[in-house]
Amino acid sequence: MPNESQLGGEFTLAIFKLNGQMLAAGEKLAEPAGITVAWWQVLGAVLRQPLTAAGIARQMGITRQAVQRIANRLIAEGLLQSSPNPAHKRSPLLTPTTDGRLAIERIAPGQAAFSKRLIKSFGRAKFEALISELERMSTTVDEVGP
Amino acid sequence: MPNESQLGGEFTLAIFKLNGQMLAAGEKLAEPAGITVAWWQVLGAVLRQPLTAAGIARQMGITRQAVQRIANRLIAEGLLQSSPNPAHKRSPLLTPTTDGRLAIERIAPGQAAFSKRLIKSFGRAKFEALISELERMSTTVDEVGP
DNA sequence: TGCATGTTGACAACATATTGTCAATTGGGT
DNA sequence: ACCCAATTGACAATATGTTGTCAACATGCA
Numbered sequence: 001m002p003n004e005s006q007l008g009g010e011f012t013l014a015i016f017k018l019n020g021q022m023l024a025a026g027e028k029l030a031e032p033a034g035i036t037v038a039w040w041q042v043l044g045a046v047l048r049q050p051l052t053a054a055g056i057a058r059q060m061g062i063t064r065q066a067v068q069r070i071a072n073r074l075i076a077e078g079l080l081q082s083s084p085n086p087a088h089k090r091s092p093l094l095t096p097t098t099d100g101r102l103a104i105e106r107i108a109p110g111q112a113a114f115s116k117r118l119i120k121s122f123g124r125a126k127f128e129a130l131i132s133e134l135e136r137m138s139t140t141v142d143e144v145g146p
Numbered sequence: 147m148p149n150e151s152q153l154g155g156e157f158t159l160a161i162f163k164l165n166g167q168m169l170a171a172g173e174k175l176a177e178p179a180g181i182t183v184a185w186w187q188v189l190g191a192v193l194r195q196p197l198t199a200a201g202i203a204r205q206m207g208i209t210r211q212a213v214q215r216i217a218n219r220l221i222a223e224g225l226l227q228s229s230p231n232p233a234h235k236r237s238p239l240l241t242p243t244t245d246g247r248l249a250i251e252r253i254a255p256g257q258a259a260f261s262k263r264l265i266k267s268f269g270r271a272k273f274e275a276l277i278s279e280l281e282r283m284s285t286t287v288d289e290v291g292p
Numbered sequence: 293t294g295c296a297t298g299t300t301g302a303c304a305a306c307a308t309a310t311t312g313t314c315a316a317t318t319g320g321g322t
Numbered sequence: 323a324c325c326c327a328a329t330t331g332a333c334a335a336t337a338t339g340t341t342g343t344c345a346a347c348a349t350g351c352a
Contacts, residue, residue, distance in 0.1 A: 003258075004258060004261040004262040004265050005254070005257060005258040005261050005262075007261060007265060007273060007274065007277070008257065008258075008260065008261025008264060008265070009257075009261075010277050011168075011264075011273070011276070011277050011280075012168050012172070014277055014280035014281055014284065015161065015164050015165050015168055015280065016165065016168070017207065017284055018161050018280060018283060018284055018287070019161050019162065019165035020207060021284060021287045021288070022157075022158050022161055022162070022287070025287065025291070026158070036337075036338090038337080038338065038339095052300080053300080053301075054299070054300060054301085061163065061166065062338095062339070062340090063339075063340065063341085064299095064300075064301080065301085065302090065303095065339085065340080065341085066338070066339050066340075068300090068301065068302080069337095069338080069339090070337095070338085087348085088299080088300075088347070088348070089346085089347060089348085090299090090300060090301060090346060090347055090348095091299080091300055091301075091347085091348095108151070111151060111154065111155075112149075112150060112151040112154075114154065114290070114291055115150040115151050115153060115154025115155075116150040116151075117290040117291055118154060118157075118286060118287065118290055119150050119153060119154070121286050121289065121290050122282070122283060122286045124153075126279070127153060127157070128153065130157070130276075130279050130280075130283065131153070131156050131157050131160055133272070133276050133279070134157075134160040134161065134164060134276075135160055136268070137164060137268060137276065138160070138163055138164055138167060140264060140267050140268045141164070141167045141168070141171065141264065142167070143267060144260070144263040144264055144267050145171070145260055145263060182307080182308090184307080184308065184309095198330080199330080199331075200329070200330060200331085208308095208309070208310090209309070209310065209311085210329095210330075210331080211309080211310075211311085211331085211332090211333095212308070212309050212310075214330090214331065214332080215307095215308080215309090216307095216308085233318090234317070234318070234329080234330075235316085235317065235318085236316060236317055236318090236329090236330055236331060237317085237318095237329080237330055237331075
């Protein structure tokens with residue numbers, strides 16, 4: 001019977017491993033569209049409504065500086081455009097350009113197909129249950145520390 | 147009822163979020179010992195038996211260059227030492243120094259306590275089941291693509 | 293109005309990880 | 323014994339993220 005410390009280590013390793021696998025999968029899906037996973041995430045955040053760089057960062061849970069650097073790059077690449085923000089002179093609203101939307105649309109079918117294969121192979125009910133348990137684990141980690 | 151694409155996105159987000167949480171928890175645990183999570187992982191890999199840099203990389207699932215840079219740094223910091231490898235002239239075996247072992251030992255109690263709180267709050271049976279499902283998911287991802 | 297406080301983008305320094313290239317080394321097959 | 327492929331460490335370039343600092347801007351309160 002494993003002790004608590006070993007179990008904790010196993011869990012952390014399992015999460016790290018899956019994180020790496022999902023990142024690698026994302027890279028494979030995004031690469032044909034000429035974008036990276038980070039670009040995909042930033043573009044995806046402004047698909048539904050314009051946001052400022054700091055707003056995207058809050059939604060993604062990373063620092064605004066990280067988003068800012070990627071946003072600057074995406075604007076330079078012509079995938080993102082900034083429009084004046086009436087609420088903040090120095091913080092423009094960001095929206096995808098037509099090219100930006102096209103890049104996301106090129107990724108969507110592959111992502112959907114991959115999700116479908118994953119869910120079918122893992123079992124839909126099991127898949128939904130796993131997400132639910134992962135979210136409960138997130139809450140637990142927030143509660144107990146370290 | 148969510149479609150497959152949405153479910154896949156939810157799962158990826160859940161994994162990314164927990165990865166960030168566990169990384170942050172690791173940083174908090176390792177920081178008092180004056181080391182980082184990456185240093186912890188490399189030192190931990192050679193606690194039981196000496197390994198070459200490339201061997202550590204294989205075990206950790208990252209590139210040997212990443213391990214090499216950290217190993218060089220750990221040697222410079224006096225936490226890791228390299229000894230001649232009879233099997234390979236250019237690839238020395240790496241072992242922790244006394245200071246390196248002390249650093250890990252300073253982290254261990256906090257890590258064990260955190261694991262204990264996590265398991266108690268989440269439920270031991272549920273915790274073990276979650277690890278099992280995560281490992282099954284890892285296998286599934288490897289099998290189905292993308 | 294005026295000022296303290298918080299938000300925001302710019303910039304710099306650093307840590308971590310990746311890919312690519314190179315030369316030295318190792319080991320297997322002929 | 324010899325050659326060729328794989329392994330390994332070194333080095334460079336790049337991507338992504340962090341923290342810290344600064345000045346410009348926004349907002350709420352006296």
